[in-house]
Amino acid sequence: MKIKGVRQLRQWWQEWEKYPKVSWGFSILWLLLIAWVAFLWNLGTTGLVDETEPLFAEAARQMKVTGNWITPYFNGETRFDKPPLIYWLMAIGYHLIGVNDWAVRLPSAFAAIFLMGLGFYALRYFGGSHPAARILPENNKKKQQQLWLSAWIGAALIAFNMETLIWSRIGVSDMLLSGSMGGALLCFFIGYASEKTPWYFAFYFLVGLAVLAKGPVGIVLPGLIIFSFLLYLGKLREVLSEMKIFRGIFLVSAIAIPWYILVFLENGSAYIDSFFGYHNFERFTSVVNGHAAPWYFYFLVVLIGFAPWSIYLPVAIGRLLFWRRSFWSQQPRPAQLGIFALFWFATIFIFFTVAITKLPSYVLPLMPAAAILVALLWSEEFSHPILAQGQDEVKKGRSGLWLSSIFNVLFLFLLAAGFFLVPYLLGFDPSVANLPELVADSNLPWRGGIIWTIAGLFCLTFLIRGQKWASIGLTNFIGFAACFVFTIVPASFLLDRVRQLPLRQLSQTIIQVERSGEELWMVGFQKPSVVFYTQKPVKFFKNHDKLREYSNSLNRFPQFSSLLILGESRFIEKIPFRPGDYQLLDRKGTYQLIRVDPLILMQRTRTTN
Numbered sequence: 001m002k003i004k005g006v007r008q009l010r011q012w013w014q015e016w017e018k019y020p021k022v023s024w025g026f027s028i029l030w031l032l033l034i035a036w037v038a039f040l041w042n043l044g045t046t047g048l049v050d051e052t053e054p055l056f057a058e059a060a061r062q063m064k065v066t067g068n069w070i071t072p073y074f075n076g077e078t079r080f081d082k083p084p085l086i087y088w089l090m091a092i093g094y095h096l097i098g099v100n101d102w103a104v105r106l107p108s109a110f111a112a113i114f115l116m117g118l119g120f121y122a123l124r125y126f127g128g129s130h131p132a133a134r135i136l137p138e139n140n141k142k143k144q145q146q147l148w149l150s151a152w153i154g155a156a157l158i159a160f161n162m163e164t165l166i167w168s169r170i171g172v173s174d175m176l177l178s179g180s181m182g183g184a185l186l187c188f189f190i191g192y193a194s195e196k197t198p199w200y201f202a203f204y205f206l207v208g209l210a211v212l213a214k215g216p217v218g219i220v221l222p223g224l225i226i227f228s229f230l231l232y233l234g235k236l237r238e239v240l241s242e243m244k245i246f247r248g249i250f251l252v253s254a255i256a257i258p259w260y261i262l263v264f265l266e267n268g269s270a271y272i273d274s275f276f277g278y279h280n281f282e283r284f285t286s287v288v289n290g291h292a293a294p295w296y297f298y299f300l301v302v303l304i305g306f307a308p309w310s311i312y313l314p315v316a317i318g319r320l321l322f323w324r325r326s327f328w329s330q331q332p333r334p335a336q337l338g339i340f341a342l343f344w345f346a347t348i349f350i351f352f353t354v355a356i357t358k359l360p361s362y363v364l365p366l367m368p369a370a371a372i373l374v375a376l377l378w379s380e381e382f383s384h385p386i387l388a389q390g391q392d393e394v395k396k397g398r399s400g401l402w403l404s405s406i407f408n409v410l411f412l413f414l415l416a417a418g419f420f421l422v423p424y425l426l427g428f429d430p431s432v433a434n435l436p437e438l439v440a441d442s443n444l445p446w447r448g449g450i451i452w453t454i455a456g457l458f459c460l461t462f463l464i465r466g467q468k469w470a471s472i473g474l475t476n477f478i479g480f481a482a483c484f485v486f487t488i489v490p491a492s493f494l495l496d497r498v499r500q501l502p503l504r505q506l507s508q509t510i511i512q513v514e515r516s517g518e519e520l521w522m523v524g525f526q527k528p529s530v531v532f533y534t535q536k537p538v539k540f541f542k543n544h545d546k547l548r549e550y551s552n553s554l555n556r557f558p559q560f561s562s563l564l565i566l567g568e569s570r571f572i573e574k575i576p577f578r579p580g581d582y583q584l585l586d587r588k589g590t591y592q593l594i595r596v597d598p599l600i601l602m603q604r605t606r607t608t609n
Helices: 002-014 020-040 052-066 085-097 101-126 141-159 162-168 174-194 197-214 217-233 236-242 245-267 269-285 297-305 309-318 325-329 337-354 360-382 391-420 435-442 444-464 469-513 528-534 544-552 598-605
Strands: 519-523 538-541 563-568 582-588 591-596
Touching: 020 101, 020 141, 020 162, 020 469, 052 085, 052 101, 052 528, 085 101, 085 174, 085 197, 101 141, 101 162, 101 174, 101 337, 101 360, 141 162, 141 360, 162 174, 162 297, 162 360, 174 197, 174 217, 174 337, 174 360, 197 217, 197 245, 217 236, 217 245, 217 325, 217 337, 245 269, 297 309, 297 337, 297 360, 309 360, 309 391, 337 360, 360 469, 391 444, 391 469, 435 444, 435 469, 444 469, 469 528, 469 563, 469 582, 469 591, 519 528, 519 544, 528 538, 538 544, 544 598, 563 598, 591 598
Parallel strands: 519 538, 519 563
Antiparallel strands: 563 591, 582 591
16 A cells, blocks of 8 residues: 555656646645745744834724724824835734734735735746747656646745745735735736736736835836836737726726825825825935945845845846847747746846835845746756757756856855854844843754755755756755744744843833823833833933933923833933932843832933933
8 A cells, every 4th residue: 555655646746737636735735834834833922023013013003092094103193104004904903813913913924925825826827938948749748847846936935035034924014015016916917928807907906005005116116017028028008908007097096095195184294294205205315214235235135035045046037038039029928927027026126226225125025026037947947848049058057057056055054154153243232231142052053054054065965966956956945944943933032032022021010010190211222012012102212311301391290290211221220319219110131110200300310411
């Protein structure tokens, strides 16, 4: 029975196209496994990460509490940084499963799962061989095999890269933008390749959501990508007519514009100046919040954020022969997924390279395109196509792969060395003064270093022995998955325990000890997570000068008899309190929570140097 089962498995492996039900069953299990491990496993077991994530979480909670679903608020002030879709989804989650960390992060996780699933679908039907490739008659069955391979590999690469893993597990709007924009672009291509209008309307629907997720960039980037792609192929007028563009504009407007009108009517020019002026125009034309970087910044972001698959991007792009415009314009639409992915990747990369403000999350929406490019390369190589251009082209392709594989091995060893050196590379963190020692004692850097060293040695062995490219690709994937499961996720637990847990514990203390009308002040730092976990307004003071300036200007101190102050011990100790001036309520990590008479605080801060 065992031998018979092995033979059946081997037969299915060699002739997938004869077992479509088994192939689809395996695919569903594969997608579920990826979705669970990459996006849902331990999603809500760590607390919100200061400083950005709690801003979104609390603004959504305020919507639930106040019933105002138009204007986002944080800590009593309007928050016009982002449109409302992420807040709406979080608030719905609060209603369904309660106000907790899971509800905050599920929108990002579901957006990533949706993107991965749609990417699988697109590659399954349009992820075939390079149009210039010719499969010999005896290898025709490999066409179907490559479609399955493209889909399986592509889904895994869309999920398992550090950019996507990080932003899909954090409750901010970046993954929601990537999911809606990437989904829109995939729907466009499926509609374009199949010439089925409903996919175009799905494209318009998702573009409307992208505009509600992040603003104008949600329509500008898809528009630029599709415009440049169609212009390159000489099909702009033909496809725009086919897309029913005016109906599409109406659909996008019906989804996105009403909220913008309502928020303007409720807040006037303050919204326009903040959102469109500061958070969109100024971010593109000038440095905002000190987020400056050199022109090559995104080369490094893609190299690290899409590692180790990024090593194969140059050869994946080069194999497209994108300079042969006439060649691509003559190809059937279903064969153009690779060149579309290239325009997707390049447009976003160039757009944000030109922008002055730079952040790693800005290029998150190009990661699905990078995954598609590499998946097409690998699935073609694993299926052994014969290129029609002749032996010279075959040699060039093999040379590129060999060179990429050499860099792959070197990169894995560098990655291993980086993990070993992590404790020595960490900078000073005032919240956790002994962070390098804690990280070193955890042995997590050694885990990561050993995993990548083993992966590098295996890849080197396969390369020397001339093994199939599948062996190197599979080793990379196993190494990445192992590093994620045994190093990255445990590291997130460690950082949560030493950086965020003390604040959550103190927030619970505040809830237990607070008196009616008592205010909460934070001195020396701003940790929005305390606002979310205490569900209480907080006054933030960056330093003692701000505290003294504020306290000395108050004439309302007599209105309340006590005040809660949360701060790092080093800031509390700088206030020249005398014995008995305050009550120490709790201490966690480097933080102290004290209760003080506001009049005493005003007297003591006057004497602070």
